[in-house]
Amino acid sequence: MDRKKLKPDSENQESSYPAATIEKLDFCMKQYRPYTRNDFTLYHLSVITNIPETDIENYLGESSQSFAQYLCKWRVKHAICLLDKETSWNLDIKTIGLLSGFSSEKRFTEAFIRLEGIYPKDYQSQIHTSKS
DSSP states (O other): OOOOOOOOTTTOHHHHHHHHHHHHHHHHHHHHOGGGSTTOOHHHHHHHHTOOHHHHHHHHHHTTOOHHHHHHHHHHHHHHHHHHOGGGTTSOHHHHHHHTTOSSHHHHHHHHHHHHSSOHHHHHHHHHHHHO
């Protein structure tokens, strides 16, 4: 895969900064899965990535989402991975939500419905049916 070389910050700050920011944020979220902690905050992400909080907020603002929405998307994505794994089929919805970083089953269910348009329990049932 050909990767475009980014110009040094001094040459072109505007075009390289967002790409570097999203790469760093995505790497952090994929590699370390910090979103699975229910007390994870913007401050924690800033420390882990060494990107100032305001820069993260500005980047997310440009993509029309708040930190809470960004975090919620990662948590729901993680929950879907757990729901899809046959090894997790014996876990209840509350446990899936807690393992994904949500503080309660209610918050998990609300977020899941908002992003996926279906109750997590119904999603789980569909997965079990389709793979049986």
